[in-house]
Amino acid sequence: MAMKDRDGFAFGRTVASSWRTIVVAALALVLAAQPAAGRTAYPALFGSKEVRSDKLELFTKWTAALARAFDERRLADAPCTETAFNRCHFAAWRRFLDSLDGRDRTAQLEAVNRYMNRKRYIVDPRNYGVRDYWAAPGQFLSRDGDCEDYAIAKFMSLKALGFTNDDMRIVVLQDLNLGVAHAILVVYLDGRALVLDNQIEDVVSTDVVVHYRPIYSINEHHWWLHRAKPETRSRQAAARRPSNRRTTVGAHRSASNRPRAGIVRGERNLPVPARTN
Numbered sequence: 001m002a003m004k005d006r007d008g009f010a011f012g013r014t015v016a017s018s019w020r021t022i023v024v025a026a027l028a029l030v031l032a033a034q035p036a037a038g039r040t041a042y043p044a045l046f047g048s049k050e051v052r053s054d055k056l057e058l059f060t061k062w063t064a065a066l067a068r069a070f071d072e073r074r075l076a077d078a079p080c081t082e083t084a085f086n087r088c089h090f091a092a093w094r095r096f097l098d099s100l101d102g103r104d105r106t107a108q109l110e111a112v113n114r115y116m117n118r119k120r121y122i123v124d125p126r127n128y129g130v131r132d133y134w135a136a137p138g139q140f141l142s143r144d145g146d147c148e149d150y151a152i153a154k155f156m157s158l159k160a161l162g163f164t165n166d167d168m169r170i171v172v173l174q175d176l177n178l179g180v181a182h183a184i185l186v187v188y189l190d191g192r193a194l195v196l197d198n199q200i201e202d203v204v205s206t207d208v209v210v211h212y213r214p215i216y217s218i219n220e221h222h223w224w225l226h227r228a229k230p231e232t233r234s235r236q237a238a239a240r241r242p243s244n245r246r247t248t249v250g251a252h253r254s255a256s257n258r259p260r261a262g263i264v265r266g267e268r269n270l271p272v273p274a275r276t277n
Contacts, residue, residue, distance in 0.1 A: 043193045045171060045186060045214045046206050048226040055223075061134040062170070062218055068136035069156055089141050097160050105163075105189055109203050112157045113196045119153075120144040121198065148172075148183035150198040155185055155219075163187065169217040169224070177211040186217065 044050070056063055080088035096115055100108045122144045124133045135145050137153040145153075151170050158168060167188045175182045185196040186206065193206040206212075214226035 042188050043191070043206070045169075045193060045217060045226060046173070046209065046212050046228075048214050048228050050214075050217070050224040050226050052222050052224050054221065056218070056221075059218060059223060061132065065134040065136050065152055066220060068139070069152075071136075086142075089138060093137070093141060093157075097157060100161060106203075108158070108161050108163075109187060109189070109194060109196065112154050112161075113203050114201075116140075116150050116153050116157070117198050117201065119150065121146060147198055151183050151185040151196070154196050158185075158187065165220045169219050171214050171217040173212045173214045175211060176213055181215075182212070184212075 080086050100111055103111070119140065123146050124130055127133070127143055127145065128135075134152060135143070135149040137156045139145070140149040140153045148170065155168055155170060159165065169186050170183060171186050172181065172183050174180075182199070184198075187194045187196060195204050195206055195209060213228050216226060217224045
């Protein structure tokens with residue numbers, strides 16, 4: 001369809017613009033940052049270099065989603081007949097999280113990933129009538145959502161289970177196989193960086209995913225700008241050749257959330273550091 005073609009063309013221009021915006025923001029915010037003494041060392045995300053900043057002012061969609069999440073305790077008092085997030089949605093979510101109490105951390109990660117990946121994938125223009133919207137968990141549980149909504153719901157679920165903010169990040173990245181922007185949750189556990197992805201059924205290590213190139217990552221306190229190392233770019237280029245392609249997606253991708261024509265184009269609007277909503 002012509003609309004899909006135009007959307008695909010616009011995506012390429014949006015990605016280029018996104019990179020320029022990130023670089024401008026990074027120059028102002030993070031390039032002068034120095035590593036803090038005693039900071040916990042985490043595995044590099046997908047073989048990238050990273051620079052950290054504490055300034056979250058540019059990420060208004062993320063901070064707004066956090067504010068709505070903290071306000072959902074009040075919304076959870078709504079009658080069960082309400083179509084929006086209500087006390088029955090909240091109770092079902094709470095029962096699921098309670099059922100994971102006492103299980104080991106790996107089992108909790110796997111259960112949360114499966115639970116959220118059962119939700120239906122729907123792009124923001126169709127769901128909210130806007131180009132890009134980061135939903136709070138309650139909104140996602142009652143209305144479904146797109147890639148960053150899965151990641152946010154997993155982030156908040158694991159936080160309720162006792163995972164620390166410092167051990168989790170929402171990662172906005174480029175899927176080199178599909179040529180689209182995407183968002184996932186990465187959790188650091190036992191010295192490994194683990195991927196919770198609505199496109200992958202299993203929780204896997206970042207080491208076995210060679211087609212993701214991170215742009216930035218973020219949690220409640222910090223954000224990180226990522227740059228691919230030269231050796232990482234070479235390895236990714238080699239892996240993308242048809243004869244050498246070796247990625248987890250395809251072996252593990254969830255059929256219900258697999259990007260399809262007319263759906264993946266919605267991810268082109270994933271936010272980069274911007275001054276306004």
